[in-house]
Structures are given as C-alpha cells and as structure tokens.
Amino acid sequence: GTFELLEAARAYPPKHMLLASTSSAYGANTDMPYQETVKADHQMSFYAATKKSTENMAHSYAHLFDLPITMFRFFTVYGPWGRPDMALFKFTKAILEDKPIDVYNYGDMKRDFTYVEDLVHAIRLLIDAVPVRPENGEVEEGDSLSPVAPYRVVNIGNNDAVQLVDFIEAIENATGKKTERNLMPMQAGDVPATWADASLLKRLTGYAPQTAVPEGVASFVRWYRQYYNA
Template structure:
C-alpha cells in the first residue's frame, strides 16, 4: 500500500482528495492545524468523515501547523511517503490585506519546512498547490502556464508565486520531482464559508442581499471540486523528469534545468459572475437581492485557464457545468445546515 501525505486534509480540497485516495487504496496521513480562519466545526466534521469512510482505518489525522519546526521532518522520517500533496496554506485574497503575517508563516515558512523534509526523505513526487492569482496583472486570456507571471496583485498571490520559485530551486538542487498546480475558482459541497458560492447561498436562503463586486462585471474559471481532485490524482503519475538536453516539448511548462512543472487545473472556460448567480437562483428557487459594489483591492476582473497541458499529461479535462456543480453545492448546504429548520442553522454559528 502506497502512502501519501496530504497537508490541509481538513480543508475543502484536502478533504475531498483524501476521500478519493483512500478509495483508491492509498494510506493517507492528513496534517491540518484546524485553525479558526473559518468554522472549525466544519473542518472537524470533514476529518471525522474521513475516519468513518470504508477505508477510514488507512487515514491517520495529525493536528499541527506545517510551519512548526521539525514536525514535517518527523512525519517524513516515520512514514516514508511515496507522494506528498501540499495543500495547506493561508487562503483568501482579501484577508491577506488584513493579516499578511499569517500568509508569511503558513505559505512561505510552511513550504520551506516541507521542502526541507522532502530533501531529507525524498518522495517519488511532490505536488504543491499554487493559484490562478499567480498570473496577477496578465490580461492575455486564457492563461497558459508558459506565460510570464511577474506582477501579483495581492500578498496572497505573491506568497504562492514565491512557493513556486522555492520549489523550483529544490527540484533543481536536489533532483526532487515537483508539480505545482495553479487552481482556479474551486467550488462544490463542503466548500469554504469565505468563498462566494457559500456566502451567496447562505444569504439568498436567509433572504438577505448578496455583495456583488465590480458591479457583477467579473469572470471566473469555476472548477468543480470533484473534477479538480480527479486531475490531481492523475497528475500524481505524471512525474516530471529533468530534461537531458534542456529541450522542452511545445506547450509544456517543464523547467529546462529541473524535474519541475506548473500545471493549470481549471474548467477551460470563463463564466460571467451574473451567470453564476443565476445558477444559484435556479438551484435555490429564490431570486437574489444584490448590493452592487466596486472591485475590491487585490482582485482581478477575470480568470480563464488553458487546460490543454493537463489534458496532454493525463488525458483528462474537467467537465462539470456550473449549473450541475452549483446544484450539488446547494443540495449539500441544505442537507448539512438545514437552514429552514428552527434553531438548526449551523451556518450562523
């Protein structure tokens, strides 16, 4: 049985990925600090569900911070991981303006700790999460991994782009195979309460108005979480190799000097925010009341992934429509929070 470390295993994506890999016969060690950036009980419920899966005996939860000196080194030594998937990070563009130090500690120092542990106890493949925000001020759409990404517009994006550079240096110096994936706007059941779909659904079901930034004139490459984790599972086997002669296939983001690659994981489409809201209205059966607001600092007006490299490497392309994915989220939200049951709206806690 192959072993995998998933950091951020009580997070939205980490939970879904852990569940998938357990079903595929992996032994999963899940590291999470269960911090209070959002509802801790939601994170605890995710970990609890993983332990109760049919293969839950193969899930080992570890509570701790990735930036804690020596913690990851001990886990690597004790478990001898075949794969490492690093998802733990302080997320959120807007919160990085209020509390930048938490991004420095979790994103930069945490990534340093995991790279040092991998240097000492090398896995077959390291896969680290980055973000579409790394493309920053780029206006050429769709975003390709081979484009320059030098002008990040938030401190969150700057820390994630920095982790890409850090991982590349370790891949080059220590021959560590590394794949960085740039996520686009991920959504689906068990999603984060700070993200638009969760906030919109909660407000609409409660009869409250929703805040619509840039007066609704925004586009996002919305990626359903089940599509995302299937892409990650397939990328685990797409292990980059250092080019012998420095020649890179056309369209590949493989480094000329390291076993290192950046891969977009997106839906290969850009959906207008107003269409996304209409999908929520259709799923809830309620028309939204809207507060039209200006663009928030650090945000970008549009994202759109070119997912052709993902398809070339794995044969896979995300396929869930926004209408399907939003309906699945709303169904989960109603089942979990029971917003219409007296005194049972846990989302208000």
C-alpha cells in the first residue's frame, strides 16, 4: 500500500508528503527517551518491521525523486474516535460493565500516552516544516534530516513515560468505578516501555504535546459515555 502511494507521489509530486510510522520502530532499544537519530534495527513485531520498512522505502523515493517526505513516529495515541480494539476502549468498556481487565507484564509497563488532539495539532504544524535536502550533506546535531534526501523522521509523543497502572487508575477515577485486574505475562512482540524525546518536534514547530493523562482519559470517558450511551 505504501509503495502504491509512493508511486502516485512520484507521478504527481506533492509539496510535502507525510506518512505515519510508529514508536514500535525503536524495537529493542532501551536508551530512553527515544531520539529519532538513534539506530533502530531490531523491531520486535512484524507490524513494527513493516513500518520501519515503509520508512526505508520513503527515504529511497525522497532521495531518487527529490520528494519531501516526513515520517511520524506516533507514541500510544489515545482519545475519542480511536480504535475499539485498543487498551483504553477495552478497559473503559470492561470497567463500565463491571468486568475484569487483562493487564500484561503484570502491570509493569510504561507508555508515552499521547492525546489525539495534541497529535493532530502537531501534524498540522509539521505540514509546514518541509524537509530540504541539505547542502554538502551537513545536518545539524539532533536533527533526523537525511544527509542525502529531503526526508525526516519526527517523534510525536507526550515526552513522558506513564506507568500502565496509573493509566488504569485514571480510567477508574474518570468512571468512578474500580476494576478487577487479571495480571498476565508479556505478550510476544511487545515492549515494556516507550518514551519519546519530543525536542525535534518542538524545534521544528515550537509546539510540544501537553495533555496530562488524567485530563485526556477523563475527556475520552465523557465522549465514550455519550457516544455509546453507557
């Protein structure tokens, strides 16, 4: 699918092509917060591997056809209108229905939860941050701009690693209900923690996501109750 989009862009070049990747591309890296300039070669899931592959494909098109491309690495996006199979939806539904929830790695997990409105605002600002092929291959320190193409990778995250149990407590507080937790081992292909270094985003746009988890979760639960009449 990404190849077809890149072929379309080659035929009809856009002013700036923006594609979604994932924080999962960092894979087995343990040095946090994750910076876009670190090596990311050990993806832990096939999903992450496909996303890293699309980054590589996009870079080659940017180099060969001078297409300005920015790849976004999203960090655990949550909020209204999200996917019902994701943790926040499943947890909220179960808690409101007085059902237990499955908590992986026995609750010892951290995520850089990023509220959807912050994500959208960051994307809108990055539209105007068009990468330019650097002269003489020189790139400023801390910038993920390619030395040979108008191509850049940008983290979009809240710049904060939050414990999963704290995220669950925020849902309980927003719903006014406690839940039973089924503590489970780690799922294959998952990672114990993610944490974005969002300094490049701030440098390019002057903006950094800032919605705290309790605030974002409460907003989601209000939407959920209204939308599903729960």
